Amino acid sequence: MTNGTNPSDAPGTETSVTGQEQPADTSAAGGTPTAGGTPAAGGTPAANSVLRDIMSGSWLVSVLSVVVALALGGVLIAAADPDVQATLGYFFARPGDFFIVAWQTVSEAYMALLRGSIFDWEARSLVRAVRPFTESLVAATPLILAGLGIALGFRSGLFNIGGQGQVVLGAMFAGYFGYALGLPPVIHFLFALVMAAVGGAIWAGIAGVLKARTGANEVIVTIMLNSIAGYLLSYLLTQSWFKATSSANPASRTIFDTAALPPLLPDPFRLHLGFVVAILATLFVWWLLERSTLGFEFRAVGENPDAARTAGISVSRVTILVMIIAGALAGLGGAAQVLGTEGKLTGGVAGTIGFDAITVALLGRSRPLGTFLAGLLFGAFKAGGYLMQSQTGTPIDIVLVVQSIIVLLIAAPPLVRTIFRLPTPAKKVAA
Amino acid sequence: MKLELxxxxxxxxxxxxxxxxxxxxxxGEIHALLGENGAGKSTLMNVIYGLYRPDGGQILIDDRPVTFSGPGDAVAAGIGMVHQHFMLVPVFTVAESLALGYEPTKGMGLLDLASARETVRTISERFGFDIDPDAIIEDLPVGAQQRVEIIKALSRDAEILILDEPTAVLTPQETDELIEIMKQLREQGTSIVFITHKLREVRAVADKITVIRRGAVVGEASPESSESELAGLMVGRDVHLTTDKEPARPQDETFSVEGLTVLDKAGFVVVDDLSFGVRQGEILAVAGVQGNGQTELAEAIIGLREPHSGTISLDGRRLGGDSVKARLASGIGFVPEDRSSDGVIAGFSIRENMILDQYDRPPYASGLALKPAVIREKALEKVEEFDIRLTxxxxxxxxxxxGNQQKVVLSRELGRELSLLVASQPTRGLDVGSIEFVHKRIIAERDAGTPCIIVSTELDEVLNLADRIAVMYRGRIVGIVPADTPRDALGLMMAGVPEDEALARVADGSAVTTVSQAAEGDLP
Structure with missing residues (x-):
């Protein structure tokens, strides 16, 4: 080829303009101005924009990613099952056996997952039947809170990989102020929550300040801070002033009852006020991003820092603020663990919440509501996974595999679109 | 070779x-394809070049129908294309660029750069291009890079050369050189399809002109047609190429720059000890070839760049260390040079872009809360007022x-009380119709008593808007001249020739450019 060393680029320059200017004043074209390649349905602009949102892959790709991941998970469940393997020995003699057994295994496993996470229809009492759903909510609470923090960063153009460290710091602060101080009820847990937010905010703020002042890459700094937070926790749990004196295990003292997040339902339910905090946080992040001047700045910097700077927005101020708020949210996630479910600080209190939160934010397309829903889904995976393992012998690792496949697919929307033959978003065609 | 669509x-x-x-x-004909942005010129050229497959109709070469399944076929058929945005690898040498895509090899797959070098030399000599085969692309000026693209096309034996908006990136002098090259190519039998929306150039060089509007051919014109006739065909209605304006009624000088020096990141002086003032109700146009410090000057005024020394004062107050936000708040309207990277946020809605630098001020916000209803209402008003075409x-x-994006930017910057307007390249990439509108709005702002600084590399624009013209060259002001200074003198000043000498050379007729000659018949 001659001059067109990059043919995919070449036609774009004026075509995009062509495709956009004409409908605005040509009566022949009835579609939306973005209808470069998508024969978008007519109708009101609002309907069009919803359609475009879906078609550009935001929600649909997320949902389909989950579907594909579950399907692939099913294949793995079948492959790992000894009974299914046995039928393969005589597959050519009686192929039916293989399909029947495989179907049974997979459906049993997923049914168990469902029973363990939503509603256990085989339970003996109503309380036991409903409990799995509340367990999902419990597991979802820290994921949603930390996920919101990550999502806020994504929307502002920051790759905050430090959710884990921020959760650990939040848990640490919540735990310490939960048992070290004697405060009246209500005030105590509110204070502990605030301190947990402060803890997370400090940790993320370090990365924010370093990025804003010196340009240090936030990905690297936050990853390093994760390790530091982990070792800091391990260290503190060996210190006599911090850990429980009576126990040989590396765990802190149990927090005061006044510091525990009040349960929303009576025993044996574990659902606690932290879930309400997660709902409030979701609403707050929505308001922050969509309805506040600060969120306008955040999104502007996330989308185009040059234009934001030209419009008088201080990019370094935004960087620091975003990290602080994101860290505070993740810190609350850590507090939900300590003050809500665990009751004390242990080495594994944060689990992998900080990393799962990244997936949650990605799956939720960094939108507050999306992150909330994705958090619920992951909470359900977590809660249901235990029942699946104990009842059907399917390893809980399958849940991990499903989660990983989701990440993989979300990171590669074109792959999902190819699998389901969805049209490429109009933007891609035009640009 | 004859090409027929x-x-x-x-x-x-x-x-x-x-x-x-x-x-x-x-x-052997130079055929100009004239049309506004978005008229479908580039699409058509991409069809010819094999990048798009037509949904109907056919391409004939020497009266034989051909189909191209890709640029490779088009090249093989003798069609070459120079894109508006060059397809060059910045770190390659000229010879390497030439070899890219059809690497000539000698035994064992070794790249035969010697032959590529030889080709560059041969073609370069034949047309007097003056290109060193071993020069690195990124070290070459834009005009030379374009010549490399032309050499690339010619080296593949192109008999028809498509030039897509070739002058968009060139200075007036470089444009003249390109026109010379086009004429030489024509003499050697190469046909040229010349895509542009600049009327002056079309008249200077084309043998035949086809005008396209909204995807269809609306007429043919001869190079003898006047610019207004061509513009009318292009836009589909009468267009005033020169905006009517009252003589300026300048009042007090409220904006001034004293001894301003700006350094770039590497510490080089890009704005060199500038001093000038702008009065209320007056437009000062800053003319100059791209990259002579105008961008940095504008950015220093709005506060995006910190001056190394010197002062900027507005309404009797030194702006000193004021932030961009503070300067915007003090009433500076700023239209950035690069709309897509600095002026708008592509992913934001139109209504959000309309408040991009106003979002935290009344009436759009109170405290931390935005007021969506007010934002919406004001946006709709502006759409009406600025005639922005949108869904x-x-x-x-x-x-x-x-054009409509630029109207959004203007509606944002002009939609409030201003104490100073700084607009860089306010009509870059816009079509004739939109240019007319933008110019009218800027003049209206001047008539409202705002001091205006317009930075432009387009002489047409400068002459149309300016009450006074400051010509910049290498960070310095060569001279501040009245608006009726001859084009050619401005062109010379843009190349660094001092004011007196430029005027003298124009007076004795030794410096008349092709492009301005072509325009003579059209000037009032």
Missing amino acids: SGITKRFGPLVANRDIDLVVEP SIDDPISTLSG
């Missing part, structure tokens, strides 16, 4: 980008054409 139609979804287009390019103010601004 017959009934070419190209659709994108419901949109017809090219509708039943007929076009004949005779051998919905909630759509991303990237769905608008360049």
